[in-house]
Amino acid sequence: MQEWHKYDTSDFGYLDSLGYDRIIEEAQQERYSIRSLSNFSSLHSSLDCRTDADLDPMAPLCIGMDYNANINWIVCGQPRGNRLNVLKSFYVKFECKIPALIADFCAYYAPHANHSVINNYYDATALGSNYVVNDQDFHWVVVHEFERNGWAVNDVYIGNPMRHDEKYLLINQGFSGKQRLMPYFNRQNNDDLILAVQSAGVERGRNGFRKNKSTEKNPESEEDLLEHRTDGTDAFDTLYIGCEKFPQHDFYGGFVGGVR
Template sequence: KDETLPANGGIRSYFGHHSFNHSMMVLSDMPQTTKGSWFLHYEDKMDTELIDTIKGTIYKIWQTKERIAQLKEQRKPIPSYLPNYLKWLDQSLNKMRSVAVYYKEYSTLENLQLLGEEYIRQMKRDLTPKTFQTSILCQKIGISHDGFYSSMQEYHKYDASDFDYLDSLGYDRIIKEAQQDLYTIHANNQFSTLNSSLDCRTDSDIDPMQPLCIGMDYNANINWIVCGQPRANRLNIIKSFYVKFERKIPALVADFCTYYAPHPNKTVIYYYDATALGSNYAVNDQDFHWVVVHEFERHGWQVIDVYLGNPMRHDEKYLLINQGFAGKQRLMPYFNRQNNDDLILAIQSAGVERGRNGFRKNKSMEKQPESEEDLLEHRTDGTDAFDTLYIGCEKFPQHDLYPICVGGVR
């Protein structure tokens, strides 16, 4: 990748009108590790509206060619607009393809008629279950059942988008306009403007009258906030935030406060342990706890800081949280899928290793430089922030002590 992609040259002034100029095709089995998963990020870069428009244009080209062929068979004159229309469609198709990213996953079972059932049976017999899952079925490695969060299941994820509010922002109108236009690039700026204005009003899982509970993790290169709200026997992880490199805790708190600016209850229950005290390699001379409280108060929020003591031992944390996922603790964690995609991926891939006091979360990659195959946000830093939030809400419940606290007034 590092050598081949930069060598993908060609002079656009001569060949830029061809959609294959500077194009790439990447083919692979489904990766089994994060190191081999760099190309999976192309799925996030795919504009599905643009791809649908390309498919519609291809159909219109076929339809126009069929019309011309029928006229030739009937020995009728071909209207001059048809070849011109065909040429315009072809030019439009090239423009769209030149900027398009297409991502698709195919199972070997789609070639069953060609390969035969015996081949599939043989592969299932001879390959390991994980290799069969990735190389034959093309399925992504999901929740690690021998990882640190082994009791997490798919039903611990949920969707909670407020579509009425999204419709009021005009998404529906822009999508319809894009569908009517063959070349939808003009809509991108409108989408980015709308995306930058999204806030907590797009979420339907927030209790507007209750405070927000947070756990954090502090690191020189990445800092996290994981936000949740307990409800009955659930702990809804409603959103997570992170900042990287030169953006530090003040920027992280600012992102949080901007997103939750419309939230009526400007109270944060901040759970923290000894790792937040006495040291600070992310912002200034004050420790993490002081900076977090100061920044929230500077943005007009009331902070209820709850000290958890020394960090819980990994084996005790493993037992507590996995019992929570299994419904054997007071709170069971659930994750808003849209607002925690990076956190969910980090939790699903968190492994375990042997330590002096038994097994522990494998944090060996936290100090390694970031790469495209191993992004900081997919490591265990965010999972530590989730751990702090869950331990705080489960062992040190404060939520019900402040049932009506709006704007800092009880």
């Protein structure tokens, strides 16, 4: 990942309609930090996908997920031409599990115009086990929760997890523009994911280079937060591999919003 793989985009017209322009003006006049204002905090917590100028409102959303006892992730994106725009990432920690994670996602994307389908990319790790919710496997819980929240799911099974060395090569070629899709990250919606991707270590295994995931099971500390480890990067990997290797019907030919 390079700096130019990140972008900034917001629908400032929508933000101003909510009063952001007045909040900024007040902060400037009083020389306050914007985030210290109580009306900013309450407004910021209520924002949804209407603030995102990179969202194609007519195209389905694509997701990759990662499942863990202590942290669970959704990374959401949309292919647009030769880009994969990573629109937003979500995670929940500790006692909050997959239903809470999907509820957060569905609340944020409730205004999204295309509720007909969500492309859910998943591999074999989602099948046959579930140590975080109940007796059903991860895949069943995910589909059940999306449908319960009013979304239709287009399941896209991508098979057994890709070998580390193959995944390492594929995604690095993606960042270098040597694959069909190049990933770009919405900066304001993926701050923890971007840090996790940039800090993910690499080690040499018996099959070549691979991601160093050795710290995933360590207790969390202020210096080593769960959201900055490799769990979120695995969710991104699933999203990228799915969109690159298993493209669905091409809804993405047009241009809508602020980012091509």
